[in-house]
Structure formats: C-alpha cells, structure tokens
Amino acid sequence: xKTTFLHRPFLYRLIASAAAAAxxxxxxxxxxxxxAAPVADKSKTAAPAPTGPDPRAVARVEPTxxxxxxxxxxxNSPLSRRSVFFEFDRFEIQTQFQSAVEAHGKFLAGNKGxxxxxxxxxxxxxxxxxxxxxxxxxxxxVKSRLVLLGAGDAQIESVSFGEExxxxxxxxxxxxxxxxxxxxxxx
Amino acid sequence: MLIALGSPAQxxxxxxxxxxxSNQLPIAIATFQREGQPPQDVDSIVRADLQRSGVxxxxxxxxxxxxxxxxxxxxxxxxxxxxxxxxxSVARLADGRYDVRFRLYDTVKAxxxxxxxxxxxxxxxxxxxxRIADRIYEKLTGVRGVFATRIAYVVQSGxxxxxxxxxxxxxxxxxTALKSREPIMSPxxxxxxxxLAYVSFEKGKPIVYVHTLTTGDxxxxxxFRGSNSAPAWTPDGKGLAVALTxxxxxxxxxxxxxxxxxKRLTNxxxxxxEPVFAADGSAIYFTSDRGGGPQIYRMDTSGGNVQRVTFSxxxxxxxxxxxxxxxxxxxxxxxxxxxxxxxxxxxxQELALTDTASDESPSFAPNGRLLLYATEVNGRGVLAxxxxxxxxxxxxxxxxGDVREPTWGPFYK
Numbered sequence: 304x305k306t307t308f309l310h311r312p313f314l315y316r317l318i319a320s321a322a323a324a325a326x327x328x329x330x331x332x333x334x335x336x337x338x339a340a341p342v343a344d345k346s347k348t349a350a351p352a353p354t355g356p357d358p359r360a361v362a363r364v365e366p367t368x369x370x371x372x373x374x375x376x377x378x379n380s381p382l383s384r385r386s387v388f389f390e391f392d393r394f395e396i397q398t399q400f401q402s403a404v405e406a407h408g409k410f411l412a413g414n415k416g417x418x419x420x421x422x423x424x425x426x427x428x429x430x431x432x433x434x435x436x437x438x439x440x441x442x443x444x445v446k447s448r449l450v451l452l453g454a455g456d457a458q459i460e461s462v463s464f465g466e467e468x469x470x471x472x473x474x475x476x477x478x479x480x481x482x483x484x485x486x487x488x489x490x
Numbered sequence: 491m492l493i494a495l496g497s498p499a500q501x502x503x504x505x506x507x508x509x510x511x512s513n514q515l516p517i518a519i520a521t522f523q524r525e526g527q528p529p530q531d532v533d534s535i536v537r538a539d540l541q542r543s544g545v546x547x548x549x550x551x552x553x554x555x556x557x558x559x560x561x562x563x564x565x566x567x568x569x570x571x572x573x574x575x576x577x578x579s580v581a582r583l584a585d586g587r588y589d590v591r592f593r594l595y596d597t598v599k600a601x602x603x604x605x606x607x608x609x610x611x612x613x614x615x616x617x618x619x620x621r622i623a624d625r626i627y628e629k630l631t632g633v634r635g636v637f638a639t640r641i642a643y644v645v646q647s648g649x650x651x652x653x654x655x656x657x658x659x660x661x662x663x664x665x666t667a668l669k670s671r672e673p674i675m676s677p678x679x680x681x682x683x684x685x686l687a688y689v690s691f692e693k694g695k696p697i698v699y700v701h702t703l704t705t706g707d708x709x710x711x712x713x714f715r716g717s718n719s720a721p722a723w724t725p726d727g728k729g730l731a732v733a734l735t736x737x738x739x740x741x742x743x744x745x746x747x748x749x750x751x752x753k754r755l756t757n758x759x760x761x762x763x764e765p766v767f768a769a770d771g772s773a774i775y776f777t778s779d780r781g782g783g784p785q786i787y788r789m790d791t792s793g794g795n796v797q798r799v800t801f802s803x804x805x806x807x808x809x810x811x812x813x814x815x816x817x818x819x820x821x822x823x824x825x826x827x828x829x830x831x832x833x834x835x836x837x838x839q840e841l842a843l844t845d846t847a848s849d850e851s852p853s854f855a856p857n858g859r860l861l862l863y864a865t866e867v868n869g870r871g872v873l874a875x876x877x878x879x880x881x882x883x884x885x886x887x888x889x890x891g892d893v894r895e896p897t898w899g900p901f902y903k
Contacts, residue, residue, distance in 0.1 A: 392783060392805065429828060430807035430821060430850065431675055431895065432720045433777055433784055435696065436733065436740035436761040439717055443739075462695055463717055467673035474848075474869045 374410070375489060381406035385487040387445055388480065391426070394440040396448060404445060407487055408452025415455060418490045421445050423463040424470075426479035435465030441485045514547040515630060518572035520556035522592070526582025530615040532590055532622070533578065539623035539637040539660060542875060543860065544882030545630075551575075558593040558605065568597040574630060578622075580615070587611055590618050594626055604629050616663055636855040640899045641862060642667075642677045642686055643873060645891040653891075654688060656703060659855075659898070661873055661886030667703055676720055679899040680727045687711070687721035687730055698732055700747065712745055714752070722765045722774075724791075731755065731765035731774055742776055744791075755793035764808055767791070768815050775799065775809040775818065786820055800833065802840060808851060812858045817878065819843075819852040819861055830863050832878060843876040844883065853898045854878075862886075862896045 374380050384403035387396055396404060411417055423442030425434035442461035450456055471478030517540065522533040540546040549572040556562070557579040567575045578592030587609055594604040604625055608618040617638060624635030637659055645653045652674040657664040668674065672691035679686055684704055689696045696719045698712035712718040716735030720742075723730055729746045736752075740761045743752035756762040760780035767774055771791060778787050786800040786809045800806040805823035812819070815835075822831040827847040833840050843852075848866035855862070855875075862875050871894040873886040 392779075428848070429784075429805060429823070430764060430777065432733065432764045433761065433779075433807045435675070435717065435719055436763045439735055439740055440761060464673070464691075465675075467675065467691065474866070 382410055387441075387485045387487075389441055389483040389485070391428075391479070391483065392437065394437065394444045396444055404448050405452060408449040408454050411449060411455070411458050412453030415458065418458050419460075420488045420490065421459060421461045422486045422488060423461065424468065424482050424484045424486070425463075425466045426482045427466045427469065427474070428479065431465055431467070435463050435467075438463030438465045438485075441483075445485045445487070515545060515574065516547045516549045516572050517574040517576070517626075517630075518549040518551040518567060518570070519576040520551040520578070521553055522577075522590075523555040523557035523579040523581075525580070526588070528580040528582065528588055528615060529612050530619060532580050532615060532619040533576075535616060535619035535660070536576070536623045536626070539620060539635075540626065542660065542882070542884040543627060543635075544877030544879065545627070545859075555579075558591045562595060564595055564597045564600045567595075568600075573598050574626075576626060583609070588615055588618075590615065590622065592622050594629060616658065620658060620660075633859060634857050634901065636857050636860065636898075636901070639856060639901060640683070641853075641873075641896055642679060642899065643864075643893055643896040644674050644677065645893050646871075647891040654686070654701075667701060667706075668708075675895065677895060677897050678721050678723055679897055680723050681725060681900055682727055683900045683902055685727075687723065689719045689721070698730070700730075711747060712752070720763050720765060722767055725767055725769055725771045731767065733763040733765070742774070742793075755789070755791075756796075757793075766809055766811060768811050769813050770815055772815070775811055777807045777809060786818065799835070806831075810852050810854055810861075812854050812878075813856060814858055817858070819854060819878075821849055821852065830861060830876065832861075841880050843878070843880045844874075846874075851895045851897070853896055855898050856901045862898050864894045864896055 375382050377383065381403050387400040387404065421442040423438030425438045439461065442463055446459045446461045449459055469482045471481035519533055519537050537548055541548055549570060556577040558577050560577055562575060562577065575595045575597055576592055581589050583589055589607055589609045591607040593602055596603050606625060608621060610618055620637040623637040627635035639659045640656055641659055642654065642656050645655055647653060650671045652670045653666045654668040654674050654677060655664045655666050670690060670692050675689040677686050677688040684702060686701050686703060688699055690699055696717045697710055698718045698721045699708050700711050701708040711730065712732045712734065714734055714736040718732060718734055720733035721730045729744060731742055731744055733740050734743050734752065739759055740763050741754060742756045742762050742765045743754050745752045758778065758780045760778055762776055762778045764777040765774050773788050774791055775786060775788050777784050781798065783804045784807050785798055786806050787796055788799050789796045799818060800820065803822045803824055806820050808821045810819045818833045818835055820831055821828050828849050829846065830843045830849045830852045831840055832843060843861060844865065846865045850864045852861050852863045858878065860875050860877055862873060864871050865874050871892045873893050873896045874883055875886065876883045
C-alpha cells in the first residue's frame with residue numbers, strides 16, 4: 304500500500320508522458336503520400352468546414368485581481384507605502400506622505416478588524432532620551448492623522464525606538480534622513 | 491597636544507591638554523619598588539589618574555625604583571621642577587596578599603605630608619592604586635578625589651547585543667551587569683552606589699528597571715502604557731523621576747519605589763523629559779520643547795515654578811547639575827555640532843568643554859571637577875573625560891565596542 308502510494312507520482316508522470324507521446328504521434332504520422340494529394344481534389348470533395356473551436360487557438364488572458372486578495376499585499380496600492388519621513392527635530396507629516404497616510408486611514412476605517420503599530424524613530428544626533436520622545440511624537444502624529452481619517456483609536460498603537468534601531472547605519476545625512484522615520488506595521 | 495603614556499598598564503590612555511598648564515601642580519611619581527611580581531603597575535595607574543584630573547603636570551622621576559624607605563633629597567627634587575614627590579613599594583606577602591606603601595612629600599616646604607600602607611588581595615591592587623591617587627589629590631588640592639569611584643555605561647557589541655557595564659573611573663576593570671538582545675538606555679546610579687536604574691527594551695518597549703549590582707536582583711519600577719524612560723534618582727534614593735507617555739505626550743512623573751501611583755509633575759503638550767535632581771533636592775532640571783525646540787528648564791520638585799534656563803542656541807539637551815548646584819552641564823548644538831557645554835547658573839557664563847561634533851550624555855564626577863561624556867571617533871562611540879575648567883580632556887580606552895551613555899557613580903563610604 305505504502306509502496307504504491309510512493310510510486311503514484313511516478314505513475315502519473317508515466318501516463319502523462321505516454322499521452323503526450325500519443326498526441327505527438329497523431330500529428331506527426333500523417334503519411335507523406337496523403338499530403339501529396341492535389342489541393343483542387345480536396346475542394347472537389349467539398350469537405351465540410353471544420354466546426355467547433357480551433358484546437359490550435361491560443362487565447363491570451365491577463366490575470367485579474369481576485370476578490371480575496373489582501374489590498375495590503377498589492378504593490379500598486381498606496382497602502383504599500385509604509386514609511387513616513389521627517390525633517391530634523393520635526394514631527395509634521397510632509398505633503399508627499401499625506402496620500403499614503405490617507406490611504407491607511409481609509410483602510411483602517413473600512414476594516415475595523417485590522418490593527419497596526421506605528422514605530423517612531425529618530426536620527427542619532429542629540430540626546431537619546433529626547434530622541435525617544437521625538438520618535439514617539441512622530442508616531443503619535445501619524446496616529447492622530449489616521450484617527451482623523453476614521454480609524455479607531457484602539458486599532459493603532461504608537462511606540463518609539465528613538466535612535467536605538469537605526470535602519471541607516473552610516474553617520475551622514477543619507478543615513479540620518481532614512482532614520483527620521485515612522486513605520487506602519489500591520490498586525 | 492596628545493600624550494600617550496608609555497607604561498603597559500595605561501598604554502592606550504590618551505590625555506589631551508589644551509591651553510596653558512601654568513596652574514598645574516608639578517608632581518614627580520617615582521617608579522615603585524616591586525617584590526613578588528605584582529599583577530598591576532600601581533605607580534602608572536596613580537600617574538594616569540592624576541594626569542587625567544587636569545590638576546597635575548607630571549615631572550619625569552626616572553626609571554630607578556624608589557621605595558618609601560628611600561632617603562630623598564627634597565631640595566634637589568624642587569630644583570628638578572617637582573613641587574611634590576611620591577615614592578613607594580608593592581610587595582607580595584607570605585599569604586599571597588599585596589602590601590602597597592607610599593610616601594608623599596612637599597618639596598617646597600621640605601616635609602612629608604602623607605604616608606600609608608594598603609594590604610589587599612591581588613584583585614584589589616588596582617583599587618588601592620586609585621585610593622592612593624585619591625589621597626594624593628586630596629592632600630594637595632583640598633578636594634576629595636574620585637579615582638576610586640565607578641562608572642556605568644552601555645555598550646552595543648553587535649546588531650542585537652547590548653551590555654550594561656560597570657568599570658573603574660578610568661574605564662578599566664569593566665564588568666557586565668546585564669546583557670540583552672534589545673536596547674538598554676539611560677543608566678542612572680542610586681546615591682548608594684549599589685543600585686542602578688535604567689531603561690530596557692527587552693519586552694518590546696521601554697520599561698524602567700532598578701537593578702541591585704551586588705545581587706543581580708532587578709525589578710520593573712515603571713511599566714505603564716506607552717513608553718517609560720529617563721530615570722533620575724531622588725537624592726534620598728527612595729524614588730525616581732521618570733518620563734512616561736501614559737497620558738499622551740512624554741511628561742515627567744514622580745514615582746515612589748515603595749509603590750503607589752505616579753504623580754505627574756509637568757503639564758504641557760510638548761516633550762518634557764530627561765529630569766535630573768539638584769543634589770540638595772531643591773529643584774528638577776529637565777529638557778522640554780514647549781518653546782518650539784529643546785531647551786533646559788528648571789522646576790520645583792513638586793512640579794511648580796517652571797523657568798527656562800538655557801537661551802543660547804536652538805538645541806540644548808541632557809541637563810546635569812554639578813554636586814554644588816552651581817553649574818549646569820548639557821549638550822548644545824552649535825553650528826551643527828553637538829558639544830558638551832557648561833553654564834554658570836549665577837553669572838550666565840557659558841564654557842565649551844569639547845571641540846568634537848557628536849557629544850552625548852555628560853555626567854559630573856562626584857567632586858564636580860571632571861565630566862564624563864560620550865563622543866564619536868571614526869563612527870564609533872567612545873568615552874572621554876574633561877576637566878570642568880575645559881583645560882584637560884582624556885579618552886578612556888578600557889571599554890571596547892560602541893560605547894555610550896556613561897554615568898559617574900557616587901563616592902563610596
């Protein structure tokens with residue numbers, strides 16, 4: 304029993320390849336003399352036009368998003384943007400991030416079962432404790448915007464890592480800009 | 491000017507002397523006579539301590555050992571430029587302990603001003619060297635020395651490896667009190683020198699712990715909703731001021747270690763954090779951005795009578811108050827550089843203590859004469875000390891890894 308089961312995929316492969324071989328044989332074994340028959344002769348017999356679908360037709364289709372796909376996993380959705388960046392010692396949401404924040408707010412408003420954590424961060428300059436508070440203020444700024452857009456307070460938790468978990472590990476403006484950030488993390 | 495001291499024990503200590511050293515007291519510390527291969531180079535430790543204080547200038551005493559029993563020609567040492575002379579010995583006793591002896595002479599008055607013997611296990615030789623430096627410092631300046639005190643700091647040794655370490659005041663003899671895969675922040679010594687408060691992210695968010703170093707016991711003392719950070723001990727060691735977000739914005743609260751609800755001390759819609767008590771318990775200094783950018787403020791310990799303290803520059807953080815309550819140290823951004831500054835609270839006189847660009851976490855020595863701080867060298871955190879007169883800076887080389895947030899412990903009885 305066990306052995307049969309183990310061999311079943313191999314059997315399937317055998318059957319599948321036999322069928323494919325038969326199909327190829329069916330097409331390729333047309334006798335040469337038959338093809339030599341004159342075309343005019345064929346039209347005289349007035350063979351009926353083939354009916355039904357052309358077996359060689361290839362219909363081109365493109366996948367359509369299924370109803371069940373999570374919009375959070377759609378890379379083309381504004382919901383795919385999960386980071387908001389800030390200026391030094393600032394916590395205001397800049398214009399270029401407002402559309403993304405708006406999309407998350409509307410999504411939470413329409414999906415009351417979804418929850419997220421907003422993680423505030425700061426660059427390494429200045430005081431670690433002040434940066435912890437600044438990261439919190441950035442996370443809170445994103446949270447209050449989401450609540451204004453209809454998200455429930457209980458759907459969102461805001462936390463701060465201050466300067467303790469830098470994404471950019473350099474010590475220049477590029478790294479600092481990357482680290483002045485609030486991340487939206489869905490649960 | 492950078493001086494790398496040549497002895498093996500302190501080979502990596504770098505002391506930077508800025509400005510004229512004319513007020514520095516010239517002292518000669520002879521090579522101690524050694525018997526029984528002592529594991530520590532006692533006279534080198536004493537020399538490094540005294541030099542790092544900024545108060546002394548070392549006069550070459552030559553390589554020949556001079557025990558405390560040696561006859562000394564004090565006028566000759568005076569002629570060689572030394573106002574004080576130290577001689578001594580380290581000898582292994584029959585039971586394995588070591589006896590360290592020293593004599594301190596005033597060459598100007600041509601008299602002995604101190605003579606002492608310390609007997610200890612080999613493991614305490616370094617501590618006894620610091621104690622000798624403390625005696626010499628106090629005899630010659632009238633101020634208590636801080637070399638036998640300890641410091642605490644945080645080291646990040648990997649992507650997910652943080653350590654809370656305790657070391658001698660010179661950065662040597664480091665021991666790990668806590669190792670974590672999550673960030674550790676803001677260590678603060680209790681006045682007893684045995685407990686530390688700090689912030690740990692080990693549960694995924696900042697929580698304040700109190701840790702007893704002698705036993706390893708630790709407990710959560712602030713684990714409220716939101717973030718819990720910035721612990722500062724009350725001068726009596728019975729409570730803490732902390733920064734909490736339990737009611738919304740980061741605000742300062744008082745908590746009692748015996749329990750009870752936290753009492754809110756600040757009431758702003760801004761960031762209020764980094765509280766620190768004046769040593770006499772009369773005030774709390776803290777950082778707030780209620781005026782638009784971070785500045786240092788002062789309030790009564792009950793939360794009333796808030797006054798702004800710093801006005802120069804648009805970014806002033808991390809207040810620390812000197813033990814005598816007269817000087818405020820803090821980090822100030824000037825021309826894009828973050829530097830340790832002091833402010834004389836009575837006169838309003840400011841003094842820049844460093845010329846580096848990424849200074850953090852100043853901490854006063856318990857005698858108020860030195861400040862410990864973190865700075866950055868080649869992208870890595872290191873510890874440094876500066877004399878409060880801004881004349882001498884030294885880099886502490888003991889701790890390795892990315893070192894930050896030093897805090898200087900209290901005197902031991």
